[in-house]
Amino acid sequence: MKRDYVTAFFALIGTFLVLYILLPLVVIISKQLLDWEMLMKTLHDELVLDSLKNSLLTSTATMIISLFFGVPLGYVLARKDFRGKSFVQAVVDVPIVIPHSVVGIMLLVTFSNRILDSYLGIIMAMLFVSAPFTINAARDGFLAVDEKLEHVARTLGASKLKAFFTVSLPLALPSIFSGAIMTWARAISEVGAILIVAYYPKTAQVLVMEYFNNYGLRASRPISVILVLLSLTIFIVLRWLVGRSRNA
Amino acid sequence: MLRVENVNKDWKEFKLREISFEVNKGEYFIILGPSGAGKTLLLEVIAGIFIPDSGRIFMNDEDITFLPPEKRDLAYIPQNYALFPHMRVYDNIAYGLKVRKTPKSEVEKKVKEIAEILGISHLLHRKPKTLSGGEAQRVAIARALVLEPKLLLLDEPFANLDVQTKAKLIQEMKRWRRELNFTALHVTHSFEEAVSLGDRVGVMLNGRLIQTGEVREVFGKPKNEEVARFLGFENIIEGIAEGRILKANGILIELPIEVKGKVRIGIRPEEIIISNEPIKTSARNEFKAKVLAIEDLGSLIRLTLDIGGIELKAFITRSSLIEMAIKEGKEVYASFKATAIHVF
Numbered sequence: 001m002k003r004d005y006v007t008a009f010f011a012l013i014g015t016f017l018v019l020y021i022l023l024p025l026v027v028i029i030s031k032q033l034l035d036w037e038m039l040m041k042t043l044h045d046e047l048v049l050d051s052l053k054n055s056l057l058t059s060t061a062t063m064i065i066s067l068f069f070g071v072p073l074g075y076v077l078a079r080k081d082f083r084g085k086s087f088v089q090a091v092v093d094v095p096i097v098i099p100h101s102v103v104g105i106m107l108l109v110t111f112s113n114r115i116l117d118s119y120l121g122i123i124m125a126m127l128f129v130s131a132p133f134t135i136n137a138a139r140d141g142f143l144a145v146d147e148k149l150e151h152v153a154r155t156l157g158a159s160k161l162k163a164f165f166t167v168s169l170p171l172a173l174p175s176i177f178s179g180a181i182m183t184w185a186r187a188i189s190e191v192g193a194i195l196i197v198a199y200y201p202k203t204a205q206v207l208v209m210e211y212f213n214n215y216g217l218r219a220s221r222p223i224s225v226i227l228v229l230l231s232l233t234i235f236i237v238l239r240w241l242v243g244r245s246r247n248a
Numbered sequence: 249m250l251r252v253e254n255v256n257k258d259w260k261e262f263k264l265r266e267i268s269f270e271v272n273k274g275e276y277f278i279i280l281g282p283s284g285a286g287k288t289l290l291l292e293v294i295a296g297i298f299i300p301d302s303g304r305i306f307m308n309d310e311d312i313t314f315l316p317p318e319k320r321d322l323a324y325i326p327q328n329y330a331l332f333p334h335m336r337v338y339d340n341i342a343y344g345l346k347v348r349k350t351p352k353s354e355v356e357k358k359v360k361e362i363a364e365i366l367g368i369s370h371l372l373h374r375k376p377k378t379l380s381g382g383e384a385q386r387v388a389i390a391r392a393l394v395l396e397p398k399l400l401l402l403d404e405p406f407a408n409l410d411v412q413t414k415a416k417l418i419q420e421m422k423r424w425r426r427e428l429n430f431t432a433l434h435v436t437h438s439f440e441e442a443v444s445l446g447d448r449v450g451v452m453l454n455g456r457l458i459q460t461g462e463v464r465e466v467f468g469k470p471k472n473e474e475v476a477r478f479l480g481f482e483n484i485i486e487g488i489a490e491g492r493i494l495k496a497n498g499i500l501i502e503l504p505i506e507v508k509g510k511v512r513i514g515i516r517p518e519e520i521i522i523s524n525e526p527i528k529t530s531a532r533n534e535f536k537a538k539v540l541a542i543e544d545l546g547s548l549i550r551l552t553l554d555i556g557g558i559e560l561k562a563f564i565t566r567s568s569l570i571e572m573a574i575k576e577g578k579e580v581y582a583s584f585k586a587t588a589i590h591v592f
Contacts (some may be wrong), residue, residue, distance in 0.1 A: 148330040151297045154317035155324040156344035156395065166343075170334050 025228065032225040042222035048207065052230065055204040058119060059187035062126040066134040066183045071176060074138025092136065095129050103128050104196025121198035129193060130186035137179020141172030174246040181238045188231050249273045249431060250399055255293060255303030262289045263455040267303070271399065271433050276425060278442045279435040281452030282478065287435035291401045294433070295324040307398060322399040323392030327407060329384045331376035337387050338372040344395045362394045365427060382413040393428055402434040406441060418444050443484060443512050443592040451475050463512065468559055482561040483515040499556040501533050502586045512592045517550065519588035520562035523581045524572055534583040539576055553582055
């Protein structure tokens with residue numbers, strides 16, 4: 001067989017981006033592993049542990065809230081045609097085009113002191129920038145469920161709500177979970193909006209910035225590494241779980 | 249039992265116009281029409297998935313036009329079967345019973361019973377995507393029939409199956425009907441399904457139900473040219489078969505295969521040979537016939553013949569008509585080969 005030079009060439013070009021993403025990860029982690037003492041010290045730092053806890057808590061809360069509101073919205077976007085649907089769809093995608101610092105300013109202007117420096121503020125900033133992932137994934141998940149399945153469930157005696165919970169939702173669930181994981185990942189990686197809305201309670205991502213500004217690169221490195229390892233582990237485990245349920 | 253009155257509906261490129269018909273209890277009613285005629289839309293309106301723009305639907309004299317699907321007590325089997333892919337076959341069949349909060353032991357008993365009758369007991373633990381087309385269709389029918397619905401709605405149930413599976417399922421469908429005694433409304437574009445299964449048929453063209461009636465009546469006397477052209481097969485004879493002989497209205501017809509009991513046969517008008525004198529050959533069905541009507545179809549002439557009380561349509565060419573001096577009331581001989589007969 002003739003060798004497929006085109007695909008090989010494309011693969012070669014494409015490799016660049018993969019390496020580009022991997023390289024800094026590998027470098028920062030391996031550098032930190034050589035500085036084991038500092039890593040251990042950081043792991044016993046109350047401030048760091050508290051900030052990590054805050055990050056995990058707020059991003060998980062954000063994911064749950066985005067599911068609660070995003071799944072019904074996704075269903076409506078998938079099943080109904082209505083006037084202004086494209087407007088609603090555009091609104092859902094707006095957070096992607098707004099710089100995150102601007103998101104923070106907007107939220108602060110709108111809700112002022114009520115959200116300043118509070119868990120609520122962090123979650124609201126996270127939700128604003130990360131909810132579209134859940135909404136769009138839910139919509140795509142429901143779109144992939146044949147409407148005939150719901151119709152048949154109805155004629156077999158299920159109410160609309162029962163058909164939703166026994167047929168549509170279970171079938172869309174893998175897609176919805178993928179979206180929720182993206183929401184969680186986006187939430188825990190958010191800095192810009194949080195920095196403006198809620199510098200305290202301190203989240204790990206903000207702490208990294210603070211350490212960098214105050215003590216320099218070396219000081220901010222260990223907590224960066226911990227944050228990266230933690231996020232990546234959770235992200236990979238969740239993706240693996242969803243992938244497994246998809247193939248079941 | 250089901251009565252549809254003047255139903256109109258527009259949806260996307262499909263439409264229903266002034267649809268009225270009735271399905272009686274225990275009847276197998278077939279709506280026959282080409283694709284795009286609006287057959288699926290009609291089923292969905294009856295199932296309650298769509299509300300008609302105007303008109304009424306009654307079930308046992310109760311107006312169900314605006315009832316939601318789950319309150320109508322009928323079962324709908326769409327063309328792609330729509331098995332729930334995340335449930336095993338057992339749970340698919342049990343779905344309606346579970347929704348009705350039937351006790352678990354009873355669910356199990358009923359599912360096993362219906363699976364036994366439909367010959368799918370060995371599939372109960374499988375997921376739908378591992379089933380063949382014929383198996384999936386059986387599961388879909390089981391899921392519907394286990395609820396003993398007042399009416400079964402079938403959308404092209406055999407369209408996606410290969411010829412052999414299809415023929416087998418049609419025969420089994422007759423048996424299931426005898427055993428379970430359900431009422432069905434079946435839409436199809438297949439002439440064969442209509443003649444094999446239908447007690448009565450309705451012909452649907454462009455969103456209108458043009459003609460309804462007994463199978464033999466509709467095929468024998470198409471209401472207009474449009475229906476006749478769609479049906480194609482114009483001679484349907486009903487009778488009692490005994491081996492290779494069919495007794496119909498006093499005449500005996502030799503069949504190409506052995507069958508027993510009440511059957512319908514079809515003969516295409518172009519297969520019938522007309523002559524002034526009897527043709528002396530064996531293996532032919534030959535009858536003395538009286539010409540009832542002569543119709544000019546342009547290139548062909550269609551004769552309506554009477555053979556011992558049965559009406560037959562036959563095509564001859566214009567030159568034959570003149571040569572043989574055929575006129576209304578004239579006696580001729582009509583013959584056709586046993587092999588030209590289609591036994592349904």
